Amino acid sequence: WTAYSGPVQSVISGIWESEKFEKKISRPSMVEYFFILEGEIKLTDEDGNSEIFRPGQGVIVKPGFDGIWESLTKVRKHFFIGVC
Secondary structure (H helix, E strand, O other): OEEEEOHHHOEEEEEEEEOOEEEEEEEOOEEEEEEEEEOOEEEEEOOOOEEEEOOOOEEEEOOOEEEEEEEOOOEEEEEEEEEO
16 A cells, blocks of 8 residues: 655555565665564575564665565565665
8 A cells, every 4th residue: 555656656655565475675776664563574685694573663674685575474564665
């Protein structure tokens, strides 16, 4: 559910949810802040460093991040993505 989308989608914000899944992500020129409303996610960078995030936590994914996103359960997050 997109709450805001800026010109040429340089900024986007809204609510996102998913069932359990795993996906490789690459953020070469985007920064994302999200706040977990429900569920657990695990982010693993390309060096193998990982961290699990739970409801009530805010997370910043910096530009240049390459790694694996895992929704360990059903997940719902409020997000803000900006192009750098």
